[in-house]
Amino acid sequence: MDKLKTPTLIKKGAEASLYLSLWHDRKVILKKRLPKKYRPNALDTQIRIFRTIHEPQLMHEARKAGVPTPTIFMVDVKNATIIMEFIDGIQVKQMLTEISPRERQGLCLEIGKLIGKLHGNSIIHGDLTTSNMIMNSEGRIFFVDFGLGERSSETEARGVDLHLMKRALHSTHCGFAEKCFDSVVEGYSETLGLEEARMVLSKAKEIERRGRYVEERTA
């Protein structure tokens, strides 16, 4: 971990703290999963170590599948720290409210295509929200935060992933969530294939109904 220059905390997330730093003259992000005092030690260590190992692997695989993710430079398992490329851009969460409905549609279509690529390559993101997507200055969308991800090509896992995306849109962008999700689905079907996408969507609906107090007729 040498040659790290004065890391500055840029985001204190729920799961990890993100620091901006210089590493061999490169702008990097240090993602450090700090111990959680509320969990018993053994459980906490197990969760943090597992996610620290798992996340870079999935990010690498996602990149191979054609989904932009930050390059991983180093993984320090003992300290539950990942050093990765700093993506200079804006969170999709912030952009969505500021752009025109037309641009929004295009952006969501692109997001859908990327999710389709992930799922098509047996990668489940596990926490699809608009704050985990960053657009850089060239307009490429990077997916980050694969800490809750898994490898799976099961319809169930894909369904949960898509369901979470829908939920995130509804809780953060309630005004235009429906339209956004429709575009996501359109892009998703394009890359995953209509047949498989249809299966996942019907599974996502089933998952929604499984939740508490969901009216049958709205599902």
Add this chain to the structure above:
Amino acid sequence: MARKKPCGTYSLGIESTADDFSIGISAFDGEILANITDAYIPFEGGIHPREAARHHAEVSGRVLEEAFRKSGTKPRELSIIAFSQGPGLGPCLRTGATVARALASYLNIPLIGVNHCIAHIEIGKLKTEAVDPITLYVSGGNTIVAAFSAGRYRVFGETLDIALGNCLDVFAREAGLHQEKGLPFGAVIEKLALDGKELVPLPYTVKGMDLSLSGLLTAAVNIFRKRDHRIEDLCYSIQETAFSMVTEVTERALAHTEKEEVLLTGGVAANKRLQSMIETIAEEHDARFAVVPSQFATDNGAMVAWTGILAFKHGMVTPIDRSFVRLKWRLEEVEIPWIS
């Protein structure tokens, strides 16, 4: 001792979504004058909706009388009748709704159908003076992380299958634990967990801001049946694992929304271990930790009476012909005009 009556008028709230039948009386300024509950305790197994409803019908008269006696109010002094319109068990809800309709039409005062989940949040806010919290609402029927945004309470995370309280209850029953009179199964598990030492690995399932508890329950029951772990260790492990999961999703929602208060409400909020976990994350994010007082943690009529007042003040009334119960009424369907 003669008590000075608070000025203003009164609201009577009826709660009957599940195993508790409860009537609360609240003054319009939020003073709770009575909160009387009679719980249905199943002879065996979980709540049998029809049996519970029969219990509610049998005790309703007595609970009503006691609420009036305790509060020192008279029926004619009431301004509104509020009732839990949903979500919940059909037969139980219908029993409460019937009592509510009868009272409202007899006294000729407005009837207000209240969403049970929102009532849990509102009583928590009233009693802790929280203003705009991220709320973790955990009970036998619900496990929800919610916060107010753009006119409604929004669900940020919730269980994908069973509720936290339900998970504890079912495990307790499967393990043959005995429920003491007046103490929920959760309290029995909490007590046993205090003597737990070994953490038995159980599935830890967090999916984004949602979580799943059914796998943990199945695993815990299977491990119990093998009889190679102490029950205290199992109770401890279930609590530590399940509570860590709800705490993690609450922290995610807290970091995401950047609210300055965290409110813990619902029946499982009475658990001291869960309280300490949520308090820890509140501190870490410089948020104020608030927990509903235990007498208002479980289902109660007072929360319904109070939420009825909030709704009534903003012109929300429920005509009798629209007062049908709503078994699957989600909290984000309700407009909340009382928060600006």
